[in-house]
Amino acid sequence: MSRKSKRNEQPQPAAPATPARGGVSRTAVFATAVVALLAAFAVGAVAYRSHQSEAARQVAAKSASLLASTHAPLLGKAEAKVHIVEFLDPACETCAVMYPHVKKLMADNPGRIKLSVRHVPFHQGSEHVVRVLEAARAQDKYWETLEALFATQDQWTVNHRVYPERIWALLGGVGMDLERVRREMNAADIAARMEKDMADATALKVEKTPEYFVNGRPMPRFGLEELQGLVRDELKLAYR
Amino acid sequence: MTIADDGPAGGGHTELAWFLVFACWLLATVSALGALFFSEVMELPPCTLCWYQRIFMFPLVILLPLGLFPFDPRVVRYALPLAAIGWAISVFQVLLVWGVIPESIQPCTKGVPCSEVQIEWLGFVNIPFLSFLAFTTMVALLVAAHYRSKP
Numbered sequence: 001m002s003r004k005s006k007r008n009e010q011p012q013p014a015a016p017a018t019p020a021r022g023g024v025s026r027t028a029v030f031a032t033a034v035v036a037l038l039a040a041f042a043v044g045a046v047a048y049r050s051h052q053s054e055a056a057r058q059v060a061a062k063s064a065s066l067l068a069s070t071h072a073p074l075l076g077k078a079e080a081k082v083h084i085v086e087f088l089d090p091a092c093e094t095c096a097v098m099y100p101h102v103k104k105l106m107a108d109n110p111g112r113i114k115l116s117v118r119h120v121p122f123h124q125g126s127e128h129v130v131r132v133l134e135a136a137r138a139q140d141k142y143w144e145t146l147e148a149l150f151a152t153q154d155q156w157t158v159n160h161r162v163y164p165e166r167i168w169a170l171l172g173g174v175g176m177d178l179e180r181v182r183r184e185m186n187a188a189d190i191a192a193r194m195e196k197d198m199a200d201a202t203a204l205k206v207e208k209t210p211e212y213f214v215n216g217r218p219m220p221r222f223g224l225e226e227l228q229g230l231v232r233d234e235l236k237l238a239y240r
Numbered sequence: 241m242t243i244a245d246d247g248p249a250g251g252g253h254t255e256l257a258w259f260l261v262f263a264c265w266l267l268a269t270v271s272a273l274g275a276l277f278f279s280e281v282m283e284l285p286p287c288t289l290c291w292y293q294r295i296f297m298f299p300l301v302i303l304l305p306l307g308l309f310p311f312d313p314r315v316v317r318y319a320l321p322l323a324a325i326g327w328a329i330s331v332f333q334v335l336l337v338w339g340v341i342p343e344s345i346q347p348c349t350k351g352v353p354c355s356e357v358q359i360e361w362l363g364f365v366n367i368p369f370l371s372f373l374a375f376t377t378m379v380a381l382l383v384a385a386h387y388r389s390k391p
Contacts, residue, residue, distance in 0.1 A: 026258065026262075026308070026309070026311075027309065029262070030262070030305065030308065030309070033266055033269075034269075037266075037269055037270065037273060038273075040273075041273045041276070041277065044277060044281070045277065045280075045281045048277075048281050048282065049281065
């Protein structure tokens with residue numbers, strides 16, 4: 001028995017395939033809904049994607065100028081094709097923990113990675129320490145000072161409280177003229193560089209330290225593995 | 241506008257029941273496509289609880305139309321348990337997001353924490369809340385369809 005003849009045995013009238021009794025067929029309503037929903041999804045997806053790629057282009061273009069800082073201390077060869085820009089606070093514990101890992105990435109890929117440091121003294125009292133770091137650059141002792149500060153961090157930062165006066169006794173091993181640092185640390189050019197760092201950090205929405213940008217790309221979320229992955233990707237792109 | 245009947249079981253008293261089940265399907269499909277939009281287009285990683293809610297939402301998209309053509313009121317019997325379990329999971333997650341249930345008994349700490357709010361509109365509408373609204377409405381529609389379809 002075919003379904004059609006079986007249906008005809010029912011007391012109800014046969015199903016109309018086209019609109020009947022002034023109404024719309026249920027099948028038509030359902031089919032319209034299916035088509036409308038799938039179309040809405042497809043249009044939404046295309047619109048969202050194009051909006052996202054446009055926004056990403058704008059952010060990348062904007063961040064490129066903010067990250068291409070000539071005033072920041074630079075470690076590594078200038079011609080290295082992978083540029084890590086690190087926003088750090090010398091009083092930040094995670095920055096001290098991450099720093100050796102960044103150095104190791106650079107040591108593992110000699111000549112291919114350069115590192116710029118931008119200062120964001122989010123801890124109270126930390127600006128004083130950043131001034132010392134900036135003044136150390138005049139004596140070419142920036143990286144030694146940064147490493148000495150990280151190594152002794154637990155002695156001058158206790159529970160996120162900075163005791164800036166304690167750092168002087170801890171910087172003896174760096175081998176720079178500390179009196180000269182004291183004289184020069186309040187210079188106007190240092191203040192200007194610090195302001196630029198903070199302004200760029202605000203524009204790039206750097207709210208936590210450390211924050212890394214690898215060739216302009218931020219980490220998808222914070223983590224050592226994410227940083228290593230980002231550096232690996234950029235190395236592959238630059239040196240394939 | 242009235243909706244004409246395609247099936248053999250049609251009649252005045254099932255007209256509304258059909259429409260209620262249809263509305264439930266519409267909501268399930270909008271929710272499923274919305275969930276896919278969040279994860280596949282916006283690339284927000286779904287947390288574990290979201291996956292469990294999807295497990296109880298996605299089948300309704302297929303199951304409900306099978307009960308609509310021709311209209312079979314017993315589809316409520318098969319759809320309601322899915323919607324009810326999904327609803328219970330969505331309640332759990334909303335309580336987690338609101339902090340009523342502490343983090344410690346949160347079942348998913350790896351990947352995306354289920355208490356993390358990735359999207360927020362108007363200050364309180366987030367994805368778990370949308371899921372809760374959808375499941376609540378679907379359960380209500382199915383229960384209403386059940387009583388409406390009784391002759």
